[in-house]
Amino acid sequence: MSVRLTIFLFVVLIILCLLAVYLDKEGIYFGEKARSEFIDFLEPEDVQAIELERRGEIIKLSRRDGWWWLIEPISDAANEELVERLISALQTIRIFDRLVGKDVEGKVGEYGLDKASVIIRVWGVKKNWFIMFGKQGIGQGRVFVQVMGRKDILLVGDEVLQLAHLPLEAYRDQRLARITPEIVDEIRIVRKDEDIRLQRRGSDWDFLRPLRARADREQVNELLERFLGARVLKLGPAATNSDEWFSEVLLVSFSKDEPLSISIGEYQQTQLVKVWNKNRNLVGFVHEETLELLKVSVDQLRAKDLLGFLPDLVDRIKIRQNPSSWEFERTEKGWQLISDKQNKNDTLNTDLFNKLFEILNDNQTDKFFVPGSLKDKLGEKNCDLQIEFFSFTRENTPEEFAGLTRLRKLCYWKLNETEIYVTSDEDASPRLVNIAAWNRLVSFLSEIDLSLSRQ
Numbered sequence: 001m002s003v004r005l006t007i008f009l010f011v012v013l014i015i016l017c018l019l020a021v022y023l024d025k026e027g028i029y030f031g032e033k034a035r036s037e038f039i040d041f042l043e044p045e046d047v048q049a050i051e052l053e054r055r056g057e058i059i060k061l062s063r064r065d066g067w068w069w070l071i072e073p074i075s076d077a078a079n080e081e082l083v084e085r086l087i088s089a090l091q092t093i094r095i096f097d098r099l100v101g102k103d104v105e106g107k108v109g110e111y112g113l114d115k116a117s118v119i120i121r122v123w124g125v126k127k128n129w130f131i132m133f134g135k136q137g138i139g140q141g142r143v144f145v146q147v148m149g150r151k152d153i154l155l156v157g158d159e160v161l162q163l164a165h166l167p168l169e170a171y172r173d174q175r176l177a178r179i180t181p182e183i184v185d186e187i188r189i190v191r192k193d194e195d196i197r198l199q200r201r202g203s204d205w206d207f208l209r210p211l212r213a214r215a216d217r218e219q220v221n222e223l224l225e226r227f228l229g230a231r232v233l234k235l236g237p238a239a240t241n242s243d244e245w246f247s248e249v250l251l252v253s254f255s256k257d258e259p260l261s262i263s264i265g266e267y268q269q270t271q272l273v274k275v276w277n278k279n280r281n282l283v284g285f286v287h288e289e290t291l292e293l294l295k296v297s298v299d300q301l302r303a304k305d306l307l308g309f310l311p312d313l314v315d316r317i318k319i320r321q322n323p324s325s326w327e328f329e330r331t332e333k334g335w336q337l338i339s340d341k342q343n344k345n346d347t348l349n350t351d352l353f354n355k356l357f358e359i360l361n362d363n364q365t366d367k368f369f370v371p372g373s374l375k376d377k378l379g380e381k382n383c384d385l386q387i388e389f390f391s392f393t394r395e396n397t398p399e400e401f402a403g404l405t406r407l408r409k410l411c412y413w414k415l416n417e418t419e420i421y422v423t424s425d426e427d428a429s430p431r432l433v434n435i436a437a438w439n440r441l442v443s444f445l446s447e448i449d450l451s452l453s454r455q
Helices: 003-026 080-091 159-164 217-228 288-295 350-361 435-454
Strands: 047-053 058-064 067-072 095-099 118-124 128-136 142-147 153-157 186-191 194-201 204-209 247-252 260-267 272-277 282-287 316-321 324-330 335-337 365-368 385-394 401-414 420-424 427-433
Touching (some): 080 159, 204 217, 247 288, 316 435, 324 435, 350 435
Antiparallel strands (some): 047 058, 118 128, 142 153, 316 324, 385 401
């Protein structure tokens, strides 16, 4: 054999050895050993409880009502994402080597399994499953383990061990609250000199305090979703009732016995706010941007449009502007004038009345007022413009009407060219009307008058 051939074979041997070491380190095998071998585990949906024992500390987790909860050493909502990661890691523990027979007899201590650093106990619907973690094995990220009921010792990856060593706080739910916006039926915001209450009505929100009025549905939903999605960035010390709390939020679900109560404390220089979830006895700090629900005013939350219903629901409209008075009913051809006083049977184009709905659904309000605050100004004066919207009460079929249901009554008072107010039967608080919106409304009324005079 020539020297060159010997050197060549020697180099090839070294390369193969290095390749074998690399493949072993990465867990890549060929032939019989190439078959992915994982430790037998429960189906994830069967897992009902998990216990982590870590040299002097035990963390117990339990699944209840579809959620994971911490049972020991504290009682609290658990970090759902982290628990699911742990279950997934337990299901995919890869075996890199297996020690059996004489390699195991009397040598449990050599692998650190007589004094395991971590023991994980899992309780399932059909069976239970325990695993002990011992010493680190040769190679990065390897550890010796033994599964309950098995004599062999396995060399596996340490992904589960890393999750098991995370601090207790990591296993606590980092969300400020564990409820979803759609189950909240009532919101109560208590500040030092103010008590705001909102109640869900179908898909809408109404004020209960400090006034009876409609709320801006989209804004309330957006602020509520942001509030409930707040993450606790860092945990604080336990709270007491003697601590300084400046406001409180109560979220009520009619399907649950206990409302969610969250108190808000001082603002930090780092734009973090101290919060206390009383239901969980969780004190922490969240970013102030997520707490906009607490800072908005009543006027900001009020509905800006005057209707609050779809135009398709309207079957009849009554308009009174002295000295004129009209009553229209929706037909297949358009809006038909049915007022006896006019003694006419005129029909106006649907597009004309669509303008009315557009005007009233736009923001008409420059300023809100407390009910009764303008009583001296308005006095007993009749409103200058009154618009009423009605819907037929349908019984068995769309053609069968049992009567009319009033959807909304709007009253406008014009005190001068710059002071125009409006109230509705569902919102008695006067609003200062935007002058541009008023001018559009006056233009609409002129179009009606002109259209009727031509017919």
